[in-house]
Amino acid sequence: MHTGGTDVIRATGLVKRYGQVTALAGLDLAVPEGTVLGLLGPNGAGKTTAVRILTTLLEADEGTAEVAGIDVRSNPQGVRERIGLSGQYAAVDEYLTGFENLDMIGRLYRLGRKPSRERARELLERFALSDAADRPVKTYSGGMRRRLDLAGALVAAPQVLFLDEPTTGLDPRSRTGMWEVIRELVASGTTLLLTTQYLEEADRLADDIVVIDHGRVIAHGTSDELKATVGGERVELVVRSQQDLPTAQRVLAELAVGEVQVEQGSRRLVAPVSGGAGVLVEAVRRLDAEGVDVLDVGMRRPTLDDVFLSLTGQPADPSAAAGGPDQGSAEPPPERRGPTDRGRSARRAAAATQASPPASAGSGTGRAPAAPTGAHVPNEEVVR
Amino acid sequence: MSATLQVLADSAVVAKRNLIKIKRVPDLLVFTLLSPIMFILLFAYVFGSAIDVPGDGNYREFLIPGIFAQTVIFGATITGAGLAEDMQKGIIDRFRSLPMSRMAVLVGRTGSDVVNNVLVIVVMSLTGLLVGWRIRTSVLEALGGFVVLLLFAYAVSWVFAYVGLLVPSPEVVNNASFMIIFPVTFVANTFVPSERLPGPLRSFAEWNPVSSVTQASRELFGNVPPGATVPDAWSLQHPVLYTLLWVVIILAVFIPLATRQYKRAASR
Numbered sequence A: 001m002h003t004g005g006t007d008v009i010r011a012t013g014l015v016k017r018y019g020q021v022t023a024l025a026g027l028d029l030a031v032p033e034g035t036v037l038g039l040l041g042p043n044g045a046g047k048t049t050a051v052r053i054l055t056t057l058l059e060a061d062e063g064t065a066e067v068a069g070i071d072v073r074s075n076p077q078g079v080r081e082r083i084g085l086s087g088q089y090a091a092v093d094e095y096l097t098g099f100e101n102l103d104m105i106g107r108l109y110r111l112g113r114k115p116s117r118e119r120a121r122e123l124l125e126r127f128a129l130s131d132a133a134d135r136p137v138k139t140y141s142g143g144m145r146r147r148l149d150l151a152g153a154l155v156a157a158p159q160v161l162f163l164d165e166p167t168t169g170l171d172p173r174s175r176t177g178m179w180e181v182i183r184e185l186v187a188s189g190t191t192l193l194l195t196t197q198y199l200e201e202a203d204r205l206a207d208d209i210v211v212i213d214h215g216r217v218i219a220h221g222t223s224d225e226l227k228a229t230v231g232g233e234r235v236e237l238v239v240r241s242q243q244d245l246p247t248a249q250r251v252l253a254e255l256a257v258g259e260v261q262v263e264q265g266s267r268r269l270v271a272p273v274s275g276g277a278g279v280l281v282e283a284v285r286r287l288d289a290e291g292v293d294v295l296d297v298g299m300r301r302p303t304l305d306d307v308f309l310s311l312t313g314q315p316a317d318p319s320a321a322a323g324g325p326d327q328g329s330a331e332p333p334p335e336r337r338g339p340t341d342r343g344r345s346a347r348r349a350a351a352a353t354q355a356s357p358p359a360s361a362g363s364g365t366g367r368a369p370a371a372p373t374g375a376h377v378p379n380e381e382v383v384r
Numbered sequence B: 001m002s003a004t005l006q007v008l009a010d011s012a013v014v015a016k017r018n019l020i021k022i023k024r025v026p027d028l029l030v031f032t033l034l035s036p037i038m039f040i041l042l043f044a045y046v047f048g049s050a051i052d053v054p055g056d057g058n059y060r061e062f063l064i065p066g067i068f069a070q071t072v073i074f075g076a077t078i079t080g081a082g083l084a085e086d087m088q089k090g091i092i093d094r095f096r097s098l099p100m101s102r103m104a105v106l107v108g109r110t111g112s113d114v115v116n117n118v119l120v121i122v123v124m125s126l127t128g129l130l131v132g133w134r135i136r137t138s139v140l141e142a143l144g145g146f147v148v149l150l151l152f153a154y155a156v157s158w159v160f161a162y163v164g165l166l167v168p169s170p171e172v173v174n175n176a177s178f179m180i181i182f183p184v185t186f187v188a189n190t191f192v193p194s195e196r197l198p199g200p201l202r203s204f205a206e207w208n209p210v211s212s213v214t215q216a217s218r219e220l221f222g223n224v225p226p227g228a229t230v231p232d233a234w235s236l237q238h239p240v241l242y243t244l245l246w247v248v249i250i251l252a253v254f255i256p257l258a259t260r261q262y263k264r265a266a267s268r
Ligand SMILES: Nc1ncnc2c1ncn2[C@@H]1O[C@H](COP(=O)(O)OP(=O)(O)O)[C@@H](O)[C@H]1O
Pocket: A018, A021, A022, A023, A041, A042, A043, A044, A045, A046, A047, A048, A049, A050, B266, B268
């Protein structure tokens, strides 16, 4: 954890209970000035509860929190003057136009009549909502509402910004657009706390990632550090014919940094690698040279599921744990499961195929970046 | 800017937002207007001949202040439905994260609902005039009659502000208001003179503030049937005073309750 005087957001030992449910079980957070913290966790982990406490919407049962050096409990109004919040669900008024929504917020921040109008127009322009500015929000798409809600959080150019799952429920294109907007904000020096369920999103936007589950921190680090704990990248390969499996396994083993998993039934091989897209290209070349008929090949980078499997031994989504009857067959026999991540990788692969298929070789850069496939370059462009 | 002015400025912003909604969704207003107009016509023409009033009164004149009272009270329930909807949609969260006055959402909401009720009263008065209702007092007294109606409705809207922040959805407010407001406005002197009611209902009706509001406006509009005797109950002997007492008590109880509930309201 960061320490020192420059933390703009700092929380210590936050506890919040709802009857029997402990939403937060002693959460600690620190966000240095001008950086982005990604608060990553599955549904029900306590992300929204944490954001609500930090934005003065909710009082913690225990613990302390400071935002911009101000205690949220003793001076909530002071905190409100310095923050912007875009909640998990877009809180825009459907009956007002986009302009009226922002103008109203400006007035309530007490910017004054003229400045708040100008600010509203400026933000609508910046978020590509100028054309829809004078239409009731009822006519807006989900992505437009989200952008308007984010614009609402920026009306007073706040020092600290909280975004609770800003892209959940958006289609891939809107999501990419939202990422761009957020990146620009971050580039201008805003301190940001962002919650998300997607490792890729935290990866792209956050300097630091805190993984929470059941209301407590289970991991903390940069995205590279986190992925390193999970086991990094791997090549996934499906061959056309069963007979090619041994050859393919041998070829992959030469490139792999760990044991190559083979799933006989699905003719799938999974090889942990390091070195990015170059390894994938090399694998394809060698397989081709050996005459292996490849049905599908791709690069996989760790997802939140993987992080969870690795940190808790359980999938992030409880419903995934309930699994299908076929899950057992996807698992390697117990004696092959080592103390490292071998046993997990098979389950990981199984989870990965449910979540998103591996990117096909060669089409990596053309794919919608929302799919957590990894061979392509944009993944390296994490904003620092 | 002083704190009070600050509250008023913020409240005006919130009220403006609510009023824009009336403009954008005219069906809302049409709907609130349609039922009182229907009531006036139904009671005037269907029951009008069957119900006779004490003395040699004209039932329509007797009836209209009762319908005014019932309608503005129903109009006050919009406050609750509106707040419940804002809670449900997370708009209250947005407001609560802003450095605005903590009272402004409620003051603005109840304030804009008064405007709503003024519109309703104007339309009802015109309908009333068409079917033969007349004001038989001075302009000042008549204005007093409208003010008493609106003041009482304003107090009731604070009750519903509290209810609206308490319940999970606007539908619940609507159902609750229907279940409560209908009996309370019927067991009163709104549609029939209270002395016609059987024992316990009669006492209830006489001390029911809806009766005193109705009685007050009847007196101030000059719609008390000539020759009719006012019941002995103190509440109906001094209807304006009794109504104002209720207004003060309701506001004293529900403004703090609603404000506290707003501060702790957790939508979703
Ligand atoms: N108002 C509430 N009443 C009861 N339980 C709640 C309430 N809000 C959240 N919870 C519970 O607290 C836990 C954390 O919720 P939340 O902070 O919303 O998680 P996340 O945002 O990470 O999905 C969940 O188990 C949730 O069911």
